[in-house]
Amino acid sequence: MGTYTVCLTFDFDALSGFIARGLTTPTPISRGEFGVVASERIVELLRRHEIPSTWFIPGHTIESFPDACRRVHAAGHEIAHHGWTHVPPANMSREQEESNLVRGNEAIRMITGEAARGYRSPSWDLSPHTIELLLKHGFLYDSSLMGHDYKLYRCRTGDQIELEKPAVFGPETPLVEMPISWSTDDYPHFEYMRLPNMLAPGLSWAGGVLENWYDDFDYMTRIGDSGVLTYTCHPFVIGRGHRMLMLERLIEKLKARGAVFRTMESVAKDWLETAPRPKR
Secondary structure, three states: OOOOOOOOOEEEOOOHHHHHHOOOOOOHHHHHHHHHHHOOOHHHHHHHHOOOEEEEEEHHHHHHHHHHHHHHOOOOOOEHHHHHOOOOOOHHHHHHHHHHHHHHHHHHHHHOOOOOEEEEHHHHOOOOOOHHHHOOOOOOOOOOOOOOOOEEEEEEOOOOOOOOOOOOOOOOOEEOOOOOEEEEHHHHOOOOOEOOEEEOOOOOHHHHHHHHHHHHHHHHHHHHHEEEEEEOHHHHHOOOOOHHHHHHHHHHHHHHHOEEEHHHHHHHHHHHHOOOOOOO
């Protein structure tokens, strides 16, 4: 039997996601503040189950709630980069994107003493410059792309994608991709959002999401002798009572199936030991 790895990841956006959408009135800000309350619940749950995890934290959260972020780090969890603001790189100039990378890493150094090795873009939307900038600033892995569900792969640069022409794919890079999916992200399932041009109903039954998320792991064990499955949670979303119970039930079911819980950095490092060299 192979090794089936689970990466529990938490995007500790707090206020930043609401601010990036222009939602700065008291109620949306309070929704973000709940993430600080929830972060303590999550850290305690992970402690009881002796599970390491990876937290993608915007610099805005670190500078606004440094004590909460220090508690996450002190509990032994990996702190990875999630921008400084929660503005997607695809909406920035190259200079703005690099400035956010640098400022975010300065905030991370404030609580960990070192720069982040992993990156996840806000809203999972990279720019044409992101991979190049991540390599320039010494990142080991990215977790923003969806080209697989259970296997790591290398990020490419220089893809040529045009409507009337076949896709031309650029060369692979040393940057490792830890793929994700909206289907294993708590936000679209649970979070209710009402904006002038959009309604996200959210508020799904947690039992149904639990079944889906467990079945994604079960399917991984059926189609291969190993794999890595990433779940993405947001403290202000998953931290509500019934969803915390769902998360604990998921952990218990996965542990019963022999899942190995690891940080993303540790998985990426091990993968590189046997991965083929980048294709040019």
